[in-house]
Amino acid sequence: MPGQRLVHASGTALLAVLALLLTSCSTDTGSGSGTARDGRRIHLTFWSALRGTQQVVDEYNRVQNRVRVDFQQVPSGAQGGYAKLSNAARAGNAPDVATIEYPQLPGFAIDGVPRDLTELLPDPVRRKILPQALDLTTLAGHTYAVPVDIEPMLFFYRKDVFAQYGIPVPRTWAQFESSARALKKAQPRARIASFFTNGSLHMAGFSWQAGGQWFRTSHDTWRISMADAPTRKVAAYWQRLVDQDLVRVEPVDSQQWRAHLRSGETVGYTAGAWAAGSLMNSTPDGKGKWAIAPLPQWDPAEPSLGTQGGSTFVVTKDSDHPAQALDFITWMVTSPDALRAKLSSGISSAYPAVPSLVPVARKEMDTSYYSGQDIFGLFQRQAALISPRWKWGPRMTSTITSVEDGFARAGAGSGTIIGALREGQRRTLPDLKSLGLSVTTH
Numbered sequence: 001m002p003g004q005r006l007v008h009a010s011g012t013a014l015l016a017v018l019a020l021l022l023t024s025c026s027t028d029t030g031s032g033s034g035t036a037r038d039g040r041r042i043h044l045t046f047w048s049a050l051r052g053t054q055q056v057v058d059e060y061n062r063v064q065n066r067v068r069v070d071f072q073q074v075p076s077g078a079q080g081g082y083a084k085l086s087n088a089a090r091a092g093n094a095p096d097v098a099t100i101e102y103p104q105l106p107g108f109a110i111d112g113v114p115r116d117l118t119e120l121l122p123d124p125v126r127r128k129i130l131p132q133a134l135d136l137t138t139l140a141g142h143t144y145a146v147p148v149d150i151e152p153m154l155f156f157y158r159k160d161v162f163a164q165y166g167i168p169v170p171r172t173w174a175q176f177e178s179s180a181r182a183l184k185k186a187q188p189r190a191r192i193a194s195f196f197t198n199g200s201l202h203m204a205g206f207s208w209q210a211g212g213q214w215f216r217t218s219h220d221t222w223r224i225s226m227a228d229a230p231t232r233k234v235a236a237y238w239q240r241l242v243d244q245d246l247v248r249v250e251p252v253d254s255q256q257w258r259a260h261l262r263s264g265e266t267v268g269y270t271a272g273a274w275a276a277g278s279l280m281n282s283t284p285d286g287k288g289k290w291a292i293a294p295l296p297q298w299d300p301a302e303p304s305l306g307t308q309g310g311s312t313f314v315v316t317k318d319s320d321h322p323a324q325a326l327d328f329i330t331w332m333v334t335s336p337d338a339l340r341a342k343l344s345s346g347i348s349s350a351y352p353a354v355p356s357l358v359p360v361a362r363k364e365m366d367t368s369y370y371s372g373q374d375i376f377g378l379f380q381r382q383a384a385l386i387s388p389r390w391k392w393g394p395r396m397t398s399t400i401t402s403v404e405d406g407f408a409r410a411g412a413g414s415g416t417i418i419g420a421l422r423e424g425q426r427r428t429l430p431d432l433k434s435l436g437l438s439v440t441t442h
Helices: 014-024 053-063 078-090 102-110 123-128 131-136 159-164 173-186 200-210 229-243 255-263 275-282 322-334 336-343 355-364 375-383 396-411 417-433
Strands: 042-048 067-073 097-101 153-158 194-196 215-218 221-224 248-250 268-272 290-294 311-315 439-441
Touching: 042 053, 042 078, 042 322, 053 067, 053 322, 053 336, 067 322, 078 097, 078 102, 097 102, 097 322, 102 311, 102 396, 123 322, 153 159, 153 200, 153 275, 153 375, 173 229, 194 229, 194 255, 200 229, 200 268, 200 396, 200 417, 221 417, 229 396, 229 417, 248 255, 255 275, 268 275, 290 375, 311 322, 322 336, 336 355, 355 375, 396 417, 417 439
Parallel strands: 042 067, 042 097, 194 248, 221 439
Antiparallel strands: 097 311, 153 268, 153 290, 215 221
């Protein structure tokens, strides 16, 4: 029944919502043969904002003739590809396959856009995927997407500057603060890193690492706690760094932020593994000067990490060929040829959700920018530390906007980081209640 959508949930929890989705349409899984009943080639439509996807699609169309994939590049972000996907799903003509980032997946699942893949995704494929990545695509026991990449957070730093002033690369957050003070004393214009006023997902990753759980479900209720004890600890830490002028306060990816990186006035950057390639592209003059270290820990004896970035592939409810669509997704996620095709489009350091592909990524990427450092080996070790406790909320796009409004005010001195998180929680509540969800806050 393409086009049937759940707009307001009739249940009181995610489990009830997803149960309704499971029974709202009959599921034609197809034969998986890749050909229509009349023998004609099957055509699949695919929308994605990920760079290199055209090359992946071209390779898939080249190596087999059972299925033809028609690809459309869409803009990234809420007002681009996500709005287009939502509108198409409402009209009953969503593409067969689409890319959705982890934070947005629960919202799309509640809206009935992706198909439940629980019974369709083979166990051998599941076993290839990093468990923490697969866990992020599993809601109330049902799998709604296949992970493409997962991005453990890391610390990118100017090793030449740290060496020049004899500043140790921090292993803990306490050392990070002391190194920030030492750097400012040695070079008053330099800062160890930035607090990003548009970095709600960075803050989520920090809270995740510290043991925070902004969203979770219990029985029939969503529990929201964006100011829980671990998050308060993280917020207070970054607030102190901001108040004492130990970090810059600016938007990530802004012109001023990149200018500070290029000039050496900002000598560190906390982000997901994908950022290694981005830094190479945006700051070419930094070749040989930058290195990558594990993100500082609160307790090195019990290391933990969150993520920042990462995407999934979904088969939509509107697809008439879900089995073939899933075959295509499986090839994109697990095939070395698919990864090589993607990497042929340019530099990418995205960490694959299938760890067995790490040797391919390592071979294809020139790491001379990082003086030959085995960055993918580092990524692999850090990905194993990602905590499996984190879940994203049902309306993260709205939550992100609310939090970042507060971060911008905090950066201007008219608010606080924890205040922004509390306000984000308060403004998220009406969105969840409008879905018919039972919600509690802490």
